Amino acid sequence: MTYLYDIHCQHNDSLLSAGNFQLGEGGEVLKLYSEVEERCLDSLMRDMLRPFVPQYHGLVTRGEHCYIRLEDLLSGLRRPVIMDCKMGVRTFQVEELITARAKASMRSDMYQKMVNVDPSAPSAEEHAQKAVTKLRYLQWRDTTSSSSTLGFRIEGIMMDDGSIQRDFRNIRTLAQATEALLFFTRSHLDILKAYHSRLLALSEALKNSLFFRTHEVIGSSLLFVHDHSSKASVWMIDFGKTTPVPNMSQLLHDVPWAEGSREDGYLIGLTSLIASLGQAISVASWQQQDGCVGEKHVT
Ligand code: I3P
Numbered sequence: 001m002t003y004l005y006d007i008h009c010q011h012n013d014s015l016l017s018a019g020n021f022q023l024g025e026g027g028e029v030l031k032l033y034s035e036v037e038e039r040c041l042d043s044l045m046r047d048m049l050r051p052f053v054p055q056y057h058g059l060v061t062r063g064e065h066c067y068i069r070l071e072d073l074l075s076g077l078r079r080p081v082i083m084d085c086k087m088g089v090r091t092f093q094v095e096e097l098i099t100a101r102a103k104a105s106m107r108s109d110m111y112q113k114m115v116n117v118d119p120s121a122p123s124a125e126e127h128a129q130k131a132v133t134k135l136r137y138l139q140w141r142d143t144t145s146s147s148s149t150l151g152f153r154i155e156g157i158m159m160d161d162g163s164i165q166r167d168f169r170n171i172r173t174l175a176q177a178t179e180a181l182l183f184f185t186r187s188h189l190d191i192l193k194a195y196h197s198r199l200l201a202l203s204e205a206l207k208n209s210l211f212f213r214t215h216e217v218i219g220s221s222l223l224f225v226h227d228h229s230s231k232a233s234v235w236m237i238d239f240g241k242t243t244p245v246p247n248m249s250q251l252l253h254d255v256p257w258a259e260g261s262r263e264d265g266y267l268i269g270l271t272s273l274i275a276s277l278g279q280a281i282s283v284a285s286w287q288q289q290d291g292c293v294g295e296k297h298v299t
Contacts, residue, residue: 022067027075028057030067038068040215040239047211052202053236073225073235079160083184083224085152085273089265090257091219092138093241097259099135106131114140117169146171151269155221157184160228174272178279185226187284194232195224196277202234203270206253213250216262217242222273 020032031037041056057069074080108131114121121140126132132140145153145168154168154177171177185191199222206212219241226232245251245262254267 022062023072024060024067024069027072029054029070029072030060030062031070033059033066033068034240036241036243037239040211040242041068041070043211044239048205048209049211049236052205052234073223073233073237077225077227077231078229080158080225080227081160081184082158084155084157085222085224085269086147086155087152087220087222087264087266087269088218089148089151089268090139090142091147091241092135092142093216093218093243094262096135096138100133104133104135107134107137110134110137113137118144145169146173146177146272147269150174150177150272151265151267152222152273154180174276174279177272177276178283181276181280182283184224185280185284187280187287188230189281189284189288190230191226191232192277192281192284194226194230195234196274196281198232198234199270199274199277202236203267203274206267206270212253212266214244214248215242216245216251217253217264217266220266222270 022030024030038059041053044050044053045056054073055071057071060067060069074082106129111122111126111130111132114132114137121144122132126136142148147153149172154171156164156166156168157180158164168180171180181192185195217239219238220236221238223235223237224232225235249262251263252267253264254271255261255263255265256268257263257265
């Protein structure tokens, strides 16, 4: 969700520094350096997935900080509409699980976020400490959103007027996700079809990608971007928690996670998204035929 927020700031405010992002001199996006993410982007530039990720142009230092130079995915779009979908059935790394068991640090900010959504969610002990572990919070987010069931969740949508909607926490079913996709695209058939084909192409590329087979992809998003000219594309972003699997092993990505495994469920999410877009296309087609946009609902 950070990308959505920061890009919104960049494009709508002063084009100056915003959160983890800045605008580069050549119009590229500068993202605060992360060794893990830089390694991924470097490998991705030599992988089948290159057409699906922002182009990586190396590192640059500004003041005290180092940044990753990335293609601006919003370049050339007028009043872009953006959706950030976090992929996978879990958003915590196996390492976070191990660390939490060895010595979990308590997070009062995460306790607060939890209580704001559901005051009954923390246990009596967590209420007493007014804090939860990060792992507990991430697992709670995964199981109370569509991450665990559908393998993705909508983190936020930015509409063409710059307003940001984040209230997609209650989505659990494919039909609810389809409603959100219809809202995001305003039931625009060409845009829905463009997204659908792009995801099918991504699915093919993922099957043949060495990077994908050999990496645990956690907390990465698919960024959906379109504008009024019906230009629409989807990009893989955010690789700060994407790591190579040890000992040359390979992942399937389409099976649920179980303790001891590194499976991330990325393809479960992609399959759900493709199915949901298929449903949205059917609904938008009926609406177009009937001339009654907004009256048909998904069941
Ligand atoms: C955040 C979300 C991020 C996570 C961040 C959480 O919660 O789970 O994925 O960052 O942890 O606060 P929410 O979206 O509900 O606000 P990572 O993916 O990097 O772990 P953080 O506060 O430690 O950055």
